[in-house]
Amino acid sequence: MARRLNRRTFLGHGTCGLLAGSAALCTVPELAAKSSTSNKGLDYYQKLGVTPLINAAGTYTVLSASTMPDQVQAAIALAAKQPVNLNELHDAAGEYLAKRLRCEAALVTSGAAAALVVGTAACVTRGNDSAVLNIPTDMGGLKNEVIIQRTHRYGYDHAIRNCGTRFVEVETLEQYGQAFSDRTVMAHFFNAGEGKISREDWVRVAHSHNVPCFNDAAADVPPISNLWNYTQMGFDLVAFSGGKGLRGPQCTGLLLGRKDLIEAAKKNNSPNSNTVGRGMKVAKEEIVGLVAAVDWFLGQDDAAMEAEYRKRAELIASHLKNIPTVQTQIFIPEVAANHVPHLLITYDQNRVKIVGSEVIQKMRAGKPRIELNPSTGGAPASAGLPGGPNTIVVGVWMLQSGEDQIVGRRLREVLEDATART
Numbered sequence: 034m035a036r037r038l039n040r041r042t043f044l045g046h047g048t049c050g051l052l053a054g055s056a057a058l059c060t061v062p063e064l065a066a067k068s069s070t071s072n073k074g075l076d077y078y079q080k081l082g083v084t085p086l087i088n089a090a091g092t093y094t095v096l097s098a099s100t101m102p103d104q105v106q107a108a109i110a111l112a113a114k115q116p117v118n119l120n121e122l123h124d125a126a127g128e129y130l131a132k133r134l135r136c137e138a139a140l141v142t143s144g145a146a147a148a149l150v151v152g153t154a155a156c157v158t159r160g161n162d163s164a165v166l167n168i169p170t171d172m173g174g175l176k177n178e179v180i181i182q183r184t185h186r187y188g189y190d191h192a193i194r195n196c197g198t199r200f201v202e203v204e205t206l207e208q209y210g211q212a213f214s215d216r217t218v219m220a221h222f223f224n225a226g227e228g229k230i231s232r233e234d235w236v237r238v239a240h241s242h243n244v245p246c247f248n249d250a251a252a253d254v255p256p257i258s259n260l261w262n263y264t265q266m267g268f269d270l271v272a273f274s275g276g277k278g279l280r281g282p283q284c285t286g287l288l289l290g291r292k293d294l295i296e297a298a299k300k301n302n303s304p305n306s307n308t309v310g311r312g313m314k315v316a317k318e319e320i321v322g323l324v325a326a327v328d329w330f331l332g333q334d335d336a337a338m339e340a341e342y343r344k345r346a347e348l349i350a351s352h353l354k355n356i357p358t359v360q361t362q363i364f365i366p367e368v369a370a371n372h373v374p375h376l377l378i379t380y381d382q383n384r385v386k387i388v389g390s391e392v393i394q395k396m397r398a399g400k401p402r403i404e405l406n407p408s409t410g411g412a413p414a415s416a417g418l419p420g421g422p423n424t425i426v427v428g429v430w431m432l433q434s435g436e437d438q439i440v441g442r443r444l445r446e447v448l449e450d451a452t453a454r455t
């Protein structure tokens with residue numbers, strides 16, 4: 034160890050030091066209290082001084098997206114206790130998921146973005162094992178053009194470009210048909226994107242040129258049936274995020290689709306070294322966690338989930354009654370992503386004298402800390418969500434039990450304070 038540790042460094046601010054597992058040796062009262070339940074683990078958020086938040090935003094990556102249901106957490110804790118062969122676990126999980134999700138084959142990846150990487154790599158390298166080593170820098174002789182609608186260029190382009198590909202943009206169905214060349218390796222579709230060309234046409238034309246079709250549906254459950262809708266529509270590869278609506282580990286994703294392509298994706302994935310996917314490792318805990326999350330999610334019911342989210346939105350709205358000019362409305366974004374009830378709050382800024390960005394700050398600064406949907410007070414943060422300076426958006430679907438009450442109370446305080454301003 035380069036840096037010599039003295040006693041002070043080691044013991045920090047009087048923490049438990051070397052014998053951290055032993056509660057009796059702790060010298061700071063609140064730490065002693067916490068670690069008395071040491072078999073449940075220390076609260077490392079507290080130890081690190083990181084303040085947890087109430088997620089009234091939605092499945093935003095930077096807000097850690099979602100929390101895992103108890104049965105998923107329990108499955109992970111159990112899986113953590115014993116070593117396994119990762120290839121065997123990948124194969125078994127893939128087979129199980131393919132059956133449950135009604136597709137030919139499946140692979141657990143480290144996220145939807147990683148599914149885009151190894152799925153694209155599969156299209157570039159299939160039937161050509163040495164290409165696995167060559168991408169993305171040595172593309173000689175490899176097909177490298179990915180056709181995409183201009184309106185589908187998005188924040189995950191880089192995952193596809195990681196494989197040495199470049200985009201060929203089209204806008205109309207006619208341009209699409211003419212864009213295919215002997216260098217075309219894949220046709221990519223952003224499921225929540227808007228554009229002139231339908232999913233059905235996208236698949237049909239690609240297949241008439243024998244080119245595989247990818248659909249990124251990362252944020253597009255619920256409804257539950259989307260997990261098989263797009264593979265059954267003919268998309269050769271479909272990606273979902275494991276840590277958004279599915280509520281698996283945040284660092285997981287699903288790559289679903291054709292067996293030959295999933296096999297090719299595996300060759301480009303961890304645990305194989307010297308592959309484009311090696312840095313996108315999923316561990317046994319994550320693989321098991323995603324399988325458990327899929328089991329949990331398939332046990333849910335679309336109508337019941339929607340009713341629960343509406344109930345939360347209504348409860349929050351009920352806290353805001355009789356604040357002058359405040360209007361509330363429950364809405365479901367039109368597009369495929371975040372397709373769940375949200376609460377939309379608008380008001381006349383002449384009476385409620387606060388802009389949305391300030392509401393965000395006040396909610397964030399309060400106790401407990403609350404994060405509103407980032408569309409609040411500004412431009413729409415996600416496809417299909419409204420925005421505007423006098424607009425507050427509450428994403429209710431990631432709230433935990435009882436948090437709707439807290440969010441409603443705090444919002445009322447903030448808006449009432451602003452109404453009292455002179």
Ligand SMILES: *Cc1c(COP(=O)(O)O)cnc(C)c1O
Nearest residue numbers: 144145146189251252274275286
């Ligand atoms: C969130 C998202 C991703 C990335 O998902 P991760 O699981 O975080 O890697 C990719 N594409 C779209 C459209 C997304 O919304």
